[in-house]
Amino acid sequence: MFHLRKVSRDVARVAVKTRRLSSAPERSLVDLSVDKEGIAIVQMQRAPVNSLNIELMRTICDSVSDLEKDKCKGMILTSASPNIFSAGMDLMELHNPDMKRLEEFSKSMFDLVLKLFGSKIVTTAAIDGYSGAGACVVALALDYRSMTAGKARIGLNDTAVGIPPAKWVADLMTRTMGQRNTELALTSSFMFPAERALQVGLVDEVAKDKEDAVERCKKFIKLYDNILPAVRTHTKLSLRQDFIVEFEKNREQYLKDFMNTITNPAFQNGLDIYISSLKQKKVKAAA
Numbered sequence: 001m002f003h004l005r006k007v008s009r010d011v012a013r014v015a016v017k018t019r020r021l022s023s024a025p026e027r028s029l030v031d032l033s034v035d036k037e038g039i040a041i042v043q044m045q046r047a048p049v050n051s052l053n054i055e056l057m058r059t060i061c062d063s064v065s066d067l068e069k070d071k072c073k074g075m076i077l078t079s080a081s082p083n084i085f086s087a088g089m090d091l092m093e094l095h096n097p098d099m100k101r102l103e104e105f106s107k108s109m110f111d112l113v114l115k116l117f118g119s120k121i122v123t124t125a126a127i128d129g130y131s132g133a134g135a136c137v138v139a140l141a142l143d144y145r146s147m148t149a150g151k152a153r154i155g156l157n158d159t160a161v162g163i164p165p166a167k168w169v170a171d172l173m174t175r176t177m178g179q180r181n182t183e184l185a186l187t188s189s190f191m192f193p194a195e196r197a198l199q200v201g202l203v204d205e206v207a208k209d210k211e212d213a214v215e216r217c218k219k220f221i222k223l224y225d226n227i228l229p230a231v232r233t234h235t236k237l238s239l240r241q242d243f244i245v246e247f248e249k250n251r252e253q254y255l256k257d258f259m260n261t262i263t264n265p266a267f268q269n270g271l272d273i274y275i276s277s278l279k280q281k282k283v284k285a286a287a
């Protein structure tokens with residue numbers, strides 16, 4: 001665990017009452033609640049596997065913007081699906097895509113990663129289940145990750161799906177795990193159980209169950225209680241500025257590269273097979 005120096009301050013936090021915002025129809029993909037301490041839970045609930053389509057990514061992005069406006073202390077990204085944090089990018093968005101929608105999809109993905117990575121609030125994830133590829137990228141964009149021991153797996157299995165990881169994806173992982181671990185993880189598409197993920201720095205703590213994972217996130221967020229939020233944000237963003245500037249500078253190129261990869265006929269053929277194998281697995285399990 002981290003130990004932060006205590007700094008006295010007299011800034012009153014904006015009181016945020018426990019509330020739910022999920023009643024609004026556009027919020028139905030996440031359940032957003034804020035407790036009386038100003039800690040928000042952003043729970044993805046796009047059944048069955050929280051695959052990240054445009055709408056889910058935008059909803060998470062908008063939720064974070066709202067929480068920033070409300071001056072929440074921090075947020076915990078989690079999932080309503082038992083045993084799945086998120087299955088990553090929605091493969092249906094990538095399979096025989098409409099070009100306009102694919103462009104929107106890529107933009108939503110970039111916006112989400114930049115929003116999370118550059119967020120003013122403390123951002124955490126309670127990972128209770130599978131968190132592959134795009135979901136691992138989302139988790140890496142946060143400040144802290146706790147993950148449950150057991151069946152849960154996390155990793156960037158992009159190469160297994162036929163997507164060479166973009167430079168920004170590798171950079172994001174390298175910042176957290178270092179060059180050597182990133183190289184091994186990306187080239188092998190290894191999916192880490194929690195204990196291994198902790199060893200390489202991919203997660204920060206191992207939890208025994210979802211409730212414990214959420215509690216650990218709360219504890220992490222509260223470590224900042226005695227640090228002025230503006231000072232914390234300034235420090236975080238100055239340390240992350242290089243990534244954000246580089247991303248913005250190359251954003252158009254990243255978009256083109258992503259679109260080219262996805263629309264490549266060889267990738268589409270591979271995706272056909274991959275999607276069929278997912279469906280087959282289900283048929284076999286049912287038999």
Ligand SMILES: CCCC/C=C\CC(=O)SCCNC(=O)CCNC(=O)[C@H](O)C(C)(C)COP(=O)(O)OP(=O)(O)OC[C@H]1O[C@@H](n2cnc3c(N)ncnc32)[C@H](O)[C@@H]1OP(=O)(O)O
Nearest residue numbers: 048049051087088089090091092130132133134137278282
């Ligand atoms: C941002 C960086 C650049 C982009 C990088 C990466 C791009 C990606 O993220 S590609 C997506 C990578 N994800 C995967 O490869 C995960 C694939 N899914 C699985 O391995 C399993 O489904 C999973 C372990 C998540 C869950 O297993 P089960 O609990 O056994 O469920 P099912 O396999 O039966 O799945 C239920 C249902 O969901 C569909 N599904 C699964 N994953 C996806 C997905 N990523 N996108 C869309 N749909 C998905 C699956 O086909 C089943 O559908 P039905 O048969 O119609 O019920």
